Amino acid sequence: MKSDNVYLGDLTRGIVKENPVFRLVLGMCPTLAVTVFIVNGFGMGLAAAAVLIASNLVISLLRKFIPMEVRIPCFIVIIATFVTIIEMVLQAFQPALYEALGVFVPLIVVNCIILGRAEAFASKRPVFRSLADGVGVGIGFIVALVILSTVREILGQGTILGPDPASAIHLFGANFEPMALFAQPSGAFIALGLLMGLVNVIFKRFNI
Amino acid sequence: MRNILRLSLTLVVVGIVSAALLTGMYNLTTPIIAERKEAEYRESLQCCFPDFDTFETVELEEDKFDLLYDQDGDLVGIMATAVQQGYDGDITYNLAFDGEGKIIDIIIISHSETPGVGEVITTDDFQEQFIGKSYEDPLTTGEDVDTVSGATISTSSMIGSIRRVTGVAAESFLGVESEEIDIATVPDGVYSGSAPGAGGPISVEVEVSGGEIIRIDVLDQNETPTYYIESYPLIPEQIIADQNLDVDTKTGATLSAEGIINAVRDALSGALEDGS
Numbered sequence: 001m002k003s004d005n006v007y008l009g010d011l012t013r014g015i016v017k018e019n020p021v022f023r024l025v026l027g028m029c030p031t032l033a034v035t036v037f038i039v040n041g042f043g044m045g046l047a048a049a050a051v052l053i054a055s056n057l058v059i060s061l062l063r064k065f066i067p068m069e070v071r072i073p074c075f076i077v078i079i080a081t082f083v084t085i086i087e088m089v090l091q092a093f094q095p096a097l098y099e100a101l102g103v104f105v106p107l108i109v110v111n112c113i114i115l116g117r118a119e120a121f122a123s124k125r126p127v128f129r130s131l132a133d134g135v136g137v138g139i140g141f142i143v144a145l146v147i148l149s150t151v152r153e154i155l156g157q158g159t160i161l162g163p164d165p166a167s168a169i170h171l172f173g174a175n176f177e178p179m180a181l182f183a184q185p186s187g188a189f190i191a192l193g194l195l196m197g198l199v200n201v202i203f204k205r206f207n208i
Numbered sequence: 209m210r211n212i213l214r215l216s217l218t219l220v221v222v223g224i225v226s227a228a229l230l231t232g233m234y235n236l237t238t239p240i241i242a243e244r245k246e247a248e249y250r251e252s253l254q255c256c257f258p259d260f261d262t263f264e265t266v267e268l269e270e271d272k273f274d275l276l277y278d279q280d281g282d283l284v285g286i287m288a289t290a291v292q293q294g295y296d297g298d299i300t301y302n303l304a305f306d307g308e309g310k311i312i313d314i315i316i317i318s319h320s321e322t323p324g325v326g327e328v329i330t331t332d333d334f335q336e337q338f339i340g341k342s343y344e345d346p347l348t349t350g351e352d353v354d355t356v357s358g359a360t361i362s363t364s365s366m367i368g369s370i371r372r373v374t375g376v377a378a379e380s381f382l383g384v385e386s387e388e389i390d391i392a393t394v395p396d397g398v399y400s401g402s403a404p405g406a407g408g409p410i411s412v413e414v415e416v417s418g419g420e421i422i423r424i425d426v427l428d429q430n431e432t433p434t435y436y437i438e439s440y441p442l443i444p445e446q447i448i449a450d451q452n453l454d455v456d457t458k459t460g461a462t463l464s465a466e467g468i469i470n471a472v473r474d475a476l477s478g479a480l481e482d483g484s
Contacts, residue, residue, distance in 0.1 A: 066222075070215045074222045081226040085233045092240040095248075180324035 007132045014136030017208060020113045021144030021192075022199045027113040030104045031145060032188040037162050041149025042142065043097040047090065047105060049138025051082045052114045056122040056134030063123045075118045076109070083108045096164070113141060151191050156182030256304040256313045257285045268380060271373060275381060283307050286377050292369035294319060295326045295361040303370060309378045310342045314370070326362030334363060338370055343378035347371040348404040368406045368463040389476045391451055392419035400427070401475025405467025407431045412444075412471040416479065421448050424472060431464045443468045 020026045030048065035041040058078050059066075066074045087105045090098040098105065108114065117137055122130040153159060154171060158178040162168035170176070181187040202208075253260060253276065260276035267273075272289040288303040297320040304313040314335040321327050328334050337353045347370060349355050355363040378384040394416045402411035408430035415423035424444035443465050446455040453473055457465035 065218065067211075067215055067218055070219055073219060077219075077222050077226050081229055084230055088233050088237040088241075092237040092244065095244060178324075183323045 006129065010129050010132035011136040014133060014138070015140040015143060018137075019140040019144055019199075020137055021141060021148070022196055024113075024116075025196075026116060027111045027141065029107060030101075030111065031148065032185055032192065034101055034104050035145055035149035035152050035188060036156065036183055037100070037153050038146060038149045038160065039097070039162070039164070040100045041145035043090075043094070044101055044104060045138075045142030045145040047086050047101070048108050048111055048113065049135075049142055051079060051086055051108050051111075052117060052138045052141075053131065053134035054082045055079045055114055056117055056130040057127065059118045059122040060125060060127045060130035066123075071123060072115075072119075075115060075123070079114055079118070080109045100163075113137060148188070148192060148195060151195065152182045152188060155179050155191070156184075156187060252302070252315065253287055256287070260284050263287075266380075268376060271376060273377060273381065283381070285312070286381055288373050288377055289317075290369060290373045292365055294321050294329070294365050295359075296320050296322060299329065299362075299366065299369075301366075301369075303373050303377075305342075305374070305377055308342065309374070309382050309384070310340055311338045311370070311374065312340075314338055321359075321362045326359045328356045328359050329362050329366050334366075341374075343374050343382075343384060346404070347374060349408060364407060365463075368404070371404070372463065372466065389453065389473060389480065391416070391421060391476065394419065394476055394479050397479065399475040399479040401471050401473070401478055402428075403467050403470030403474050405429060405431050406461075406463035410464075410467040410471045412468065412475060414472055414475040414479075416476075420451055421472075424448065424468075426468065426471075429464075429467075431467070444472075447472060 014020065018024055021028075021031050027048070030044050034044045055075070055078055059075060062074075062078075083106060086108070087098075090101075090105060117133060121133050125133070150160070153162065156178055157163075158172050158176040159168045159170055179187070182191060253263070253274070257276050259278050261279045263274045263276045265272060265274050270291060274287040274289075275283060276285045276287060278284045284307050286305040286309075288305070290301060290303065292299045292301070299319040299321070300317040301319075302313075302315040302317060303311060304315070306312050316330045319326075319329065321329060334356060338347070341347055341352065345352055347353060347367065349364055349367055353367055355367065396417050398413060398415045400411060400413045402409045404410070410429045410431070411427045413423075413425045413427055414421060424447060426444070443455060443457070447453060447469070453469055453476075455469065457469070
């Protein structure tokens with residue numbers, strides 16, 4: 001039973017208590033840049049989470065073989081390999097999302113969440129714990145991006161599930177003039193700041 | 209020493225495994241990506257040219273033209289791909305012409321104009337005013353098309369670029385000749401003419417003496433200063449030196465340069481019409 005709790009702890013810590021966006025403020029570049037539409041936020045989160053889980057797994061497996069002195073270059077090469085694979089897969093099977101995320105797909109390589117987890121967690125812990133950690137932090141990143149992009153899409157575009165007209169739902173009718181500010185990076189800062197404040201209030205209230 | 213060997217060996221192994229993985233993945237996905245792009249492009253052509261069968265690609269300077277033929281080998285349309293400097297970076301777009309050179313569709317492929325402002329170039333409201341127009345129309349701000357206030361730079365650069373591409377397509381593929389003017393037949397005198405540049409009409413005064421252009425003055429213009437400086441006085445000087453309107457335009461200021469050339473042409477053809 002105790003071992004189960006360890007995995008559960010590894011899993012949930014990344015989602016709530018150490019949420020990479022709202023609590024650790026890591027990986028801000030993609031967070032602020034791509035969260036214009038929910039679809040983009042979710043896609044970015046999913047891509048980063050996939051890389052994180054795979055790299056956590058491999059780095060944990062190799063932790064005894066990789067010498068201390070060259071660990072960082074090894075981690076970066078491993079992460080970059082997964083990112084490039086994700087990039088090619090997206091380009092082949094999800095071209096619309098690939099176009100929407102643009103340069104932020106290759107930039108997952110330098111997403112500090114991933115290298116951070118590799119360095120702080122996966123390189124020192126056994127495989128299954130690292131896997132649980134990767135899944136947890138990955139889910140935490142996805143959740144944060146989806147929340148942020150929902151707020152930004154509603155305020156900045158007046159839609160949900162855009163930009164694809166087939167799925168987009170216009171919340172306020174055709175005459176709604178969206179707050180274009182929230183579609184831009186400056187609006188992302190504002191939205192993120194407000195959300196962080198909200199998260200802090202909630203956490204304080206429930207003593208998390 | 210042994211340590212260094214171990215370190216480099218680890219790096220080499222990690223690198224080799226990574227390279228092998230990537231090579232495999234690349235070989236798997238490349239054909240899919242290429243196929244998808246081709247299919248996507250054919251589909252995008254289908255919207256404007258339902259009865260095309262084959263296409264041939266011609267690249268002219270910075271523009272790409274796909275000439276579309278039906279099963280009998282007749283030209284059914286032209287799909288142009290052009291890049292234009294907008295307010296904030298390049299705008300890449302497709303311009304679809306039918307077999308007679310009429311614009312049937314404008315498709316913005318990528319742009320980085322300001323959301324909610326310069327972004328209007330992607331809207332039907334802005335694009336519709338071009339549909340059905342051809343090289344025979346002026347395609348000029350204030351005459352048959354309008355810029356959108358608040359987004360003047362984005363929209364006027366699109367108008368200028370569409371005018372230019374329409375002209376190039378007509379001259380290159382539809383056998384439309386731009387009127388050649390024999391300067392030697394122009395009677396002596398001072399003539400004025402005007403033509404659209406990038407930012408509005410450019411008006412010039414041309415002095416002809418003894419069958420030669422001896423002076424070109426730009427009287428009025430509203431070009432972007434940095435571009436304008438590149439075209440003026442270079443273009444008038446070159447026209448006078450060559451005694452020919454077929455001078456090289458400078459990349460980056462093509463619209464201004466062509467505006468000046470067309471204004472001179474306008475002045476001279478006006479002179480010929482008055483004389484005859």
